Amino acid sequence: QLRDFNTIERVIGFVYDKRPDLKQTVPAPVAQTPVTAAPVTPAPLAATGDDAVKTKVLQLIAEQTGYPIDMLDLELDLEADLGIDTVKQAEMFAAVREEYGIERDEDLQLRDFNTIERVIGFVYDKRPDLKQVVSSPEPVASASSAPAPRTPQGDDAVKVKVLHLIAEQTGYPIDMLDLELDLEADLGIDTVKQAEMFAAVREEYGIERDEELQLREFNTIERVIGFVYEKRPDLKQAAPVAESSTPQSVSASAQAPATTPPAVKFEAAVKGDIEATKKIQRRVPTPVLRPELDLCKGTGVELAKNTRVIVHTDEGGVGKALIKKLEKMGVKVLLIDDAPDGETLEKRIQAWLEEGAITGVYWLPALDAEKPISEMSLADWKAATHRRVKMLYTTMRTLYTTVGGAGTFLVSATCLGGQHGYDANGALNPLGGPVVGFTKAFKREKPEALVKAVDFEAGRKTSAFADLLIAETLSDPGIVEVGYKDGKRWTIGLQEKPLGDAPVGMQLGEDSVFLVTGAAGSITSAIVADLAEASGGTFYLLDLAPKPDANDADIQKFVTDKEGLKRDIFERLKAKGERATPAMVEKVIAGIEREHAALTGIQAIESAGGKARYHSLNLLDEKAVAEVMQKISKESGKIDVLLHAGGLEISRLLPDKVSSEFDLVFDVKSDGWFNMLSNLGDMPLGATVVFSSIAGRFGNGGQTDYSAANDLLCKYVSSFKNARPETRGIATDWTAWGGIGMAVRGSIPTVMKAAGIDMLPPEAGISFIRRELTCATEGAEIVVAGSLGIMMKEFDPNGGLDDAKVAAKLQEKGIMTGVVKSAGLFEGLTIESTFVPKEQGFLEDHRIGGTPVLPGVMGIEAMVEAAKVLFPDRYVAVVENVEFDSPFKFYRDQERTVTVRAFFEAEGDDIIANCRLEGVRQLHGQADAQVSTHFRSRIRLSAEKPEAIKGKAVGKAGKNSVSKEEIYKLYFHGPAYQVMEKAWKSGDRVIGEFAAELPANHTPEDRNTLADPRLIELCFQTAGIWEMGDKDRMGLPYRIASVKLIKPASQVKAKLYAAVTANDDGSYDAEIVDSKGQVYLQLQGYSTMALPEAIDSELLKPLKDVVA
Helix, strand or coil, X not given: CEEXXXXXXXXXXXXXXXXXXXXXXXXXXXXXXXXXXXXXXXXXXXXXXXXXXXXXXXXXXXXXHCCCCECCCEECECCEECCEEHHHHHHHHXXXXXXXXXXXXXXXXXXXXXXXXXXXXXXXXXXXXXXXXXXXXXXXXXXXXXXXXXXXXXXXXHHHHHHHHHHHHHCCCECCCEECCEEECCCCEEHHHHHHHHHHHHHHCECCEECCEEECCECEHHHHHHHHHXXXXXXXXXXXXXXXXXXXCCCHHHHCCCCCCCCCCCCCCCCCCHHHHHCCCEEXXXXXXXXXXXXXXXXXXXXXCCCEEEEECCCCCHHXXXXXXXXXXXXXXXXXXXXXXXXXXXXXXXXXXXHCCCCEEEECHHHCCXXXXXXXXXXXXXXXXXXXXXXXHHHHHHCCCCCCCCXXXXXXXXXXXXXXXXXXCCCCCHHHHHHHHHHHHHHHHCCCCEXXXXXXXXXXXXXXXXXXXXXXXXXXXXXXXXXXXXXXXXXXXXXXXXXXXXXXCCCCCCCCEEEEECCCCHHHHHHHHHHHHHXXXXXXXXECCCCCCCCCHXXXXXXXXXXXXXXXXXXXXHHXXXXXXXXXXXXXXXXXXXXXXXXXXXXXXXXXXXXXEEEECCCCCHHHHHHHHHHHHHHCCCEEEEEXXXXXCCCCXXXXXXXXXXXXXXXXXXXXXXXHHHCCCCCCEEEEEEEEEHHHHHCCCCCHHHHHHHHHHHHHHHHHHHHCCCCEEEEEEECCECCCCHHHCCCXXXXXXXXXXXXXXXXXXHCHHHHHHHHCCXXXXXXECCCEHHHHCCCCCCCCECHHHHHHHCCCCCCCCCEEEEEECCCEEEEEEXXXXXXXXXXXXXXXXXEEECCHHHHHHHHHHHHHHCCCCCEEEEEEEEEECCCCECHHHCCEEEEEEEEEEEECCEEEEEEEEEEXXXXXXXXXXXXXXXXXXXXXXXXXXXXXXXXXXXXXXCCCCEEHHXXXXXXXXXXXXXXXXXXXXXXXXXXXXXXXXXXCCCCCCCCCCCXXXXXXXXXXXXXXXXXXXXXXXXXXXXXXXXXXXXXCCCCCCCCEEEEEEECCCCCEEEXXXXXXXXXXXXXXXXXXXXXXXXXXXXXXXXXXXXXC
């Protein structure tokens, strides 16, 4: 277990444990003659002697951390002191193993090797043959020059190597690394980095991976070294005699900052770029319809007799109704109907657990209505969040080992409006937001459990509520967010909604007033600079960091010599008698960095001609926030933009997340928001922008508090649609930023890459808010990210859909409905159909240049069939916005699979299916398959049968008709798609007569079509007659504004005709009619993409005669 090797010493020990042959006997040192030298600035200290293991480990750690070896003490904790997280620790251990030929130990726990010393010990433990007798050091003579870097004394090569590894990870020199420093607590090496370090150690010393190894057991450098020695006892040596050293005085410059530093210009490292911002997808959470529960899989949860379930009730009676129904099923209900403190609640649940297993939790307090912020006191607010989310934290943390496996559940309920606040009305009771955010994050930590947040409209009957909660517990494992509105079942998907470039939104100028929290964050500071440059307005900047002084020597040196600043701080801490660990140094550096960021923002505002008003305060201090709000009201009288960026993130799984940590992370965002809004008074507020994250939108393991707080903010800005319509509410669900911000530290980039999540280019993110404010007119929650990787992975391989139930419900299966694969949250209803060209008339007789090409009309058919799968009783009213993006070709006559995805929403009483038809190809030399979207459409399904339409009857063909033989000298179509018998002009219309007795369109022939594809094809080809005769060009289908399916024509005996008219914009309208003028379908806005090849003028002559 990596946690067993959480120090440098344990990593070194791991090597020696696996490679004991590396251990050597250490000879006694030779006495040294003191050397007098002129005062010099000490260079980084490196390891001396022949302990190659220690040297190598220290080198590896130095490489991972960035700290010089002389700042790496063997007792430094890899994560706590050096910031080497578990991923990096694993890498480091791999390097150690490789270096020393230590086999991988599957049982190795990184936490057991949490210091440099333990990492070194790990090497010696695995390779005892590496231990040596330390040779006598040579007497040293020195001129008055900087001493060479010092390494740990003696020949402990394992120790040296582990210290090098940790120095690499932390960036601190080896002489700052004490063996007993905790890797995480003292060195800041998190578990991910620890894992990387251990991997490096194992690789270095040839130590096999131990699956049982716990990183936490190797939490100091010493333990890591010990790990090496344990695995490589051959590396052990006799301990060297410590050399005497003369205490060195700390220079004045290292003890305290200078008072008169040179002038330094403070500028943002990166500036915003609107063109880069435009390249970022703007995706908005959107309600989408879910299949009814009777089409979904079971969840594996059983509410059987004697099952024990916790119910935390609401005040409106839903809980009582639910308990009654559960008890009728024989379920034993464990009731929470009060609001105890965390300790009391934990004891109560522990007592229940002692009586037997608990299968699940129903969490209902967020069903209750809440007062507006303006009517709440801070005490009211804290009581409301305690009952809704903090008690939920205590409950699920206590149940963590019990509720989380298959067959267990957490079902929370909210009353946000039935669509989680993502409808036009906005969220109704936004304090349900943190419950949903927590629930989503818990699902990420416990993916095997059934975890749902069920949202309802206001005013539902309690019994119906309870029935749905039970039903959702038993069916559909494919989603977390689900809701009920207008009698339909909903979940929340993502829809791309690009912005235009026109400045139709807020006008930014000198009179613009901004209130910004978290103003000393590097990202926020850069955004402030961007907004200042665009406006020159007044900025009220709030942050916990003290007001920065441009003449502060440390801030100056942060810009000019950051590594030197680290050394200064290290020496200062030592001079004060404090424990000078890299983590302590980084903590001081972080504070200086925030002051630097704040100063950069202030100077950017002033450079743009604006006014900066900086206030150092704690957002949790209601009185201090109130004073600032009163000041803004007095000085400016309004706030145009409230940018709430304040917050912090501490990632720990629930068992490791103590209540004080949860409260801190949650309260800074939550209570800070309340303190500002509750003290706003009558001041006009133009827009709010709240910083959320993909953790808030999707949930994330280790971030239950962060996800809860972010979703609270998202739901509050959503609620402005009904509670504060004059204020735009904007929430940005940021992905991790690249280049600046906390995500560039530690192992986060490594983790993001492994998860397939793109880091946000800073130049794109910085100007995103400016563009949103100025180019949008409505509030929205926006996911600001590139690829979302595992966040978009479905919770169930079939999206929760039971294909057998779907197949049983299908009344008739169309030719384009092959296999119903899934109903995924992000992939939509997915249907795959595989075809061999030789077997299908619509392919064999639809070849372009000899290659079979899927007819556009069969693409329409495929999308219509997909739209009807879940709604077989509805009618296809219209197929809108049909786009033919690229031809779907069957290369070399080989079979291919046509994939249709449908995403469902509602519009009034109609259901809308947004469909796309895709194809997948494996290109030569490409590792990943190429997925292409070929066709798209928007299909409207109605409960009402289309009304009959009486059209204009067609006139008889005159002398200037064009025959089938002449038509298909031009068209490429084979017999099954030679759908036109003849064509002629009648008034302002070109008429195409439908051919009788065509070969089969498809096999098997008894599979029906729903969209009359060959009649649509007749419209296409008739429009083509007009286009070729008038414009001397042939075109392939490009787009259709709409197709109305009015009356099925499959059983009609009468002759049918396509009547086509030309529009001024170059498009065509068409309808299929019989001789009496009965309309069967209508096309509007059909346009084509011209083929490049010229057409033989002789072949065109008959068409020109018709069109003339």
